Amino acid sequence: MSRKGVGLAAFDRSRLTSKQFASHGNSLRSSDAQALENQLSVFRSLLQQFAQTHAKDIRSDPSFRAQFARMCTAIGVDPLASSSSSSGGGGGGGSGGSSLWAQLLGRTVNDFYFELAVRVVEVCGATRGENGGLLGVREVRERLQRGRMEGSPEVSEDDVLRAVGTLQPLGSAYAVVRLGNKAYIRSIPKELNTDQTAVLEAVQLLGYVAVNMLMLNLRWSRARAQTALDDLLGEGMLWVDKQAAEWEYWSPGFMLDVDGAVATGG
Structure with a gap:
């Protein structure tokens, strides 16, 4: 019996099949990416509608504000992070890097967190001699509440944590650390x-x-x-x-x- 080797035609067919599979795989990946982008666009639109409808509650109610922030996080949106890649072209005037809070709710909530961060820094600085730069988040909130002016929004521990997050551009001087089951704000430039x-x-x-x-x-x-x-x-x-x-x-x-x-x- 004569045995014939694999001819060039078989190699060509194999090469063609591999190329077709690769092309099909690229097409599927592109299709999936487009579908995901469309879903995120829908989520963002719904999030914007929700924020505009409940803007007053988000500003005034700390628990409602925390739930909204968690909802943002669940779909991969950081409400306080800079969002220069947001859609809208040249509209919106001014800074393209405004946060989602500012885009959806105006500057009120955005400024609330930055102003709260300043107050957190003041509390940490005033008490550093007492605690060496390690102050419990609960204690920070209580001190902020005692110094709150009448009519100003109530502050929650979640608000304090998010305010500390806005201080990250300052480096490692301010960070949240957990010791046991308690959260602390570390306000010294040392890990x-x-x-x-x-x-x-x-x-x-x-x-x-x-x-x-x-x-x-x-x-x-x-x-x-x-x-x-x-x-x-x-x-x-x-x-x-x-x-x-x-x-x-x-x-x-x-x-x-x-x-x-x-x-x-x-």
Whole structure:
């Protein structure tokens, strides 16, 4: 029996089939991308209608404002981010990089967050000596509420978090960090390393830590525990009590809260 090899025609057919599959795949991808773009366009249009209909509620009601922001996030839109790529050509006058808040609701809500960010910076700066630049989001909100002028919108924790987000262009000086189940605003130009974060999480339990506590519970060496404590002490994030048998490193915020509660109760 004679055995014939694969001829050039077979190679040509295989090449043609591969080319057809590639062309079909490109066509499908293009079709899917166009369909997705159309869906996003519809979502954006509906979002704009919703925002215009409920603009007053969004401005005045913090919970409604938070729900609207989450709805924006769900479809990949950051309400406070610059949106220079938005459709509309040359219309709209002035800055093409205005935020979605400004585009949909006018400048009122947009300015609300930037003005709130300024107030957050003021609160953090005024209390840095007390807490070393680490202040709970809840405490920030309470201080803002106490200083709120009559008739101004109520501020929620979600508002505070979003206001801090507008400070990102300032670099790493302002950021939200989570220690345990509590959110804090860090207002010092320094990132916390993993050891420092672990120490601050431990402090949340009793209000203080000591070197031996860290060695026992985190299985650290003495040098590692002492280094982390010294770094936080140097930044003012911990205060040291040298009167105890073993030096205790306290959270300034915890000590001030206790002192305030004792003064109020007594």
